[in-house]
Amino acid sequence: MERLVVLGGGESGVGTAILGQKEGFEVFVSDKGIIKEEYKKVLEHFEIDWEERQHTEEKILNADLVMKSPGIPDKVPVVVKLKEKGVPIISEIEFASRYTKATIIGITGSNGKTTTTMLTNHILKEGGLHVGMAGNIGDSYAKMVAEKDFDFYVLEISSFQLDGIVDFKPHIAILTNITPDHLDRYEYKFENYIASKFRIAKNQTKEDYLIYDADDEVIVQWLQKNPVQSKLLPFSINRKLDEGAYLENDKIIIKTQNNTIEMGTDALALEGKHNVKNTMAATTAAKLISIRKETIRRSIENFQGAEHRLEKVLKIHHVQYVNDSKATNVNATYYALDSMKTPTVWIVGGVDKGNDYKELMPLVREKVKAIICLGTDNSKIKDAFGNVVDLVVETFAMDEAVKVAYKIAERGDTVLLSPACASFDLFKNYEDRGKQFKEAVKKL
Incomplete structure (x- = not known):
């Protein structure tokens, strides 16, 4: 019986484990972090062997085939060792x-x-x-x-x-x-x-x-x-x-x-x-x-778009609030600003992945009346746009950012959350960031 080792006990890992077992593999799931309760229940239901908070090498290096979850980098020691042994490492796809x-x-x-x-x-x-x-x-x-x-x-x-x-x-x-x-x-x-x-x-x-x-x-x-x-x-x-x-x-x-x-x-x-x-x-x-x-x-x-992608949340006092939390890079934010038809109060910031904000300059000049920074380090955004936009405010929580936006925005404006950055400094992920934005807007 061939041994399939699954690295990562998330959605793709557990799915692979179920299919692997059905196709006759001996399956072992290993996650360096904590496996969510719902996934543990599934693994136990199928009687699939698993571990969390560690990668036990003797249970992994004897694999015939490894499925590595996409979030695990190639440089992780256990992955390097598997490669040295010549074990094939593939994706769920x-x-x-x-x-x-x-x-x-x-x-x-x-x-x-x-x-x-x-x-x-x-x-x-x-x-x-x-x-x-x-x-x-x-x-x-x-x-x-x-x-x-x-x-x-x-x-x-x-x-x-x-x-x-x-x-x-x-x-x-x-x-x-x-x-x-x-x-x-x-x-x-x-x-x-x-x-x-x-x-x-x-x-x-x-x-x-x-x-x-x-x-x-x-x-x-x-x-x-x-x-x-x-x-x-x-x-x-x-x-x-x-x-x-x-x-x-x-x-x-x-x-x-x-x-x-x-x-x-x-x-x-x-x-x-x-x-x-x-x-x-x-x-x-x-x-x-x-x-x-x-x-x-x-x-x-009749298509309804993706949540957190230019999602219209509410109109309050003739101001439209738009959730584009899924914009985790500059190019995505470029599209968001490009589609704005009214003066925009822009909420931006988070974990910068080596962003170059230059390409946003013409759009910011033309459309953005104020910038609200939302991140633990906003220096790069302030340096990039400080001379272009009259008002740049720093905030460190979503409630605060939305309240400031509410004060600044006037009739006919749009408040746009389009961060151009990853979310991990203040939020679990971009969905959490988008949900917090929507909740804060509903509380106004």
């Missing part, structure tokens, strides 16, 4: 894909992947397909494959998950964009991160498709130097394309295999240029799976 014959749509990118994943899933569901949504979002992909294997999977895939693939191959891959993010995991080399994202197309053949942003210089240049096998379907909001999706007179036009759909952008439930792009990517994928034009139209009109 790789493991689960070996046990399903479903058609896979894989979505990656620095920003927009959650919205694109949710929208693609929504269109396929509305089209009556038997579809599961998993990966970096919601439920474990491996657990889905174990319990109710679907005909189609829409997977949101992070670069960390792609680092652990060997044969994984989506029939349709979507690459939303590539901007510097998580460089601390890639030796601070942008090209390592780009290469990681492009692994999504590494095993594709000419029967498969790669949908990508043709306005993204990083993607276009990489493809010129590193051609892929798959059929390319670009999308653009700047120019007309022979094949793919583009914008013309406020209409989205999608051309695939001698077949054209047109849709007015006024029908989109989501605002902002970046959401036009997310919609182009999702609808191109749906079109390749032969979803009917009417279904696609209806789906994009």
